[in-house]
Each structure stands twice: as structure tokens, then as C-alpha cells.
Amino acid sequence: MSDPILHVGPTTPDTIHDLAQWLCQEAELAIRDRGRFLLALSGGSTPRQLYTLLAEPSWQQRLDWAHTLVFFSDERDVPPTHPDSNFKMASDALLSHLNPVPQAIYRWHTEYSPAMALADYRHHLTLDNTLPVPPTLDVVLLGVGPEGHTASLFPDRPVLDSEDIVSHTYVPTHNSWRYTFTLPLLNASRHIAFLVTGSEKQEIIDQIFTHQAPVPASMIHPVPGDVHWFLDSASAQRLNPN
Numbered sequence: 001m002s003d004p005i006l007h008v009g010p011t012t013p014d015t016i017h018d019l020a021q022w023l024c025q026e027a028e029l030a031i032r033d034r035g036r037f038l039l040a041l042s043g044g045s046t047p048r049q050l051y052t053l054l055a056e057p058s059w060q061q062r063l064d065w066a067h068t069l070v071f072f073s074d075e076r077d078v079p080p081t082h083p084d085s086n087f088k089m090a091s092d093a094l095l096s097h098l099n100p101v102p103q104a105i106y107r108w109h110t111e112y113s114p115a116m117a118l119a120d121y122r123h124h125l126t127l128d129n130t131l132p133v134p135p136t137l138d139v140v141l142l143g144v145g146p147e148g149h150t151a152s153l154f155p156d157r158p159v160l161d162s163e164d165i166v167s168h169t170y171v172p173t174h175n176s177w178r179y180t181f182t183l184p185l186l187n188a189s190r191h192i193a194f195l196v197t198g199s200e201k202q203e204i205i206d207q208i209f210t211h212q213a214p215v216p217a218s219m220i221h222p223v224p225g226d227v228h229w230f231l232d233s234a235s236a237q238r239l240n241p242n
């Protein structure tokens, strides 16, 4: 298990820029070595800034979206047009602006029954059963909630024990059903990239990096993959207080 790789930017824009640059490099390597880039986007609000940057014409040219397959590490169980949808946020900020469009965009089909939606996504993740279970995605973007949740893996929830690669789970604190990648899938990834910004996250970042009580975000240890943390100085404040 490799040590987490820390990228701390002085400001949020610096951190977003560093992650965008790293993402383009990983895409280039994946497409060179395997002919395609398997990327999972994260939800919530933080990544919107990254997606907006990647949608800029000068940045679009730096990532070969035509050979990129886009997944979502979690999704709220709402229609893709709903304001809470992670697909809608990523589509508005990035995907709808891309030309050429990605090789494939696999949104969670929330109009299906949960069982059908999970079966459909397992099929997409294994590229129509051509990849092993759990499949190895090249990059999975993730965020962290203030109590340490990531994707839709929340503390003290049965979903943390799932042996499946995807799950449909109820989140009481948010009164919402969600689809999510599980730990077996996340821990099969080639690269995990957390993007965490803002002083409101400094406490959870400190808790994760000082190995206090484990939270879902600290349970992700891909082998032989690695974990990158893209933090701004505000969220990393307690790691190097000087």
C-alpha cells in the first residue's frame, strides 16, 4: 500500500489547475498504453470548478475526450435533469461543451429500478463483460464530506461492507437514496484523486491524515494503485500549520 501523494496548492485555483494538469497527463498515459482512458467523475459542488476549467477550449485540446469513457463515482437517485443530479452538474459544467464528445458517457439510469440500474452500471463498468470484476478504472475523482464520507459511502452504513462493485444506498442525514461505487471497486482503481478545498474541510483532512477514527475516505487503499490528495492551503491548514 503506497503512501498518499499530497498536492497542496496555495489557492483553490492553483489546486484545480494542478489537478487538471495531472488528469491530462494520466489520460495521455492511459490512451498511449491501453488505447482508452477510464475516468470516473465525482459529484457535489467542489469539482464544478475543475469541470469548468476542463471545458475551456485551451484545456479541451489537452485531454483526448474522444478516447475517454466517463463514469460517475456516485449519483443521487433523481432524474438526470434534477438540480441535485451529479450528471446534470458535470454535463452543464463540462460534458455538454466537449467537442469531440467522449467515447462514452455512462450516467446512472435512475429511471430504472435500483436492481436494473445496478446491473446496467456493472455492465458498463466491465465494458460489456470484457473487463474483470472489479474493473480497474484509470482515475476516480472523489470528494470528502465534513464527516468523512466519499462518493456515497457514509460512516456507519452497511454499504461499507458491500462486496459488490456498486450499491444503492439510503443516506439518512441527507434523506436521499443514492447509487455509489463501493470500496471493492474504488480499491481496484489505478489512481484515486481526492479534490478537497476550503477551511471547512481542514478538520476532516487532519483526522484522515493523523489516522484518527477511520472514516470512509480513509478506507480507500488501492493496491497496486495510488491515492492522490489535491488540497488547497485552507483545507490543508492543520497538516502544516506554519
Ligand code: 6PG
Residues within 6 Å of the ligand: 042, 043, 044, 045, 046, 047, 074, 075, 076, 086, 142, 143, 144, 145, 149, 150, 151, 152
Ligand atoms: C455527492 C458526492 C460527495 C461529495 C462530498 C463533498 O454526490 O455529493 O459524491 O461524496 O464529493 O459530499 O461535496 P462538496 O464538494 O460539495 O463539499
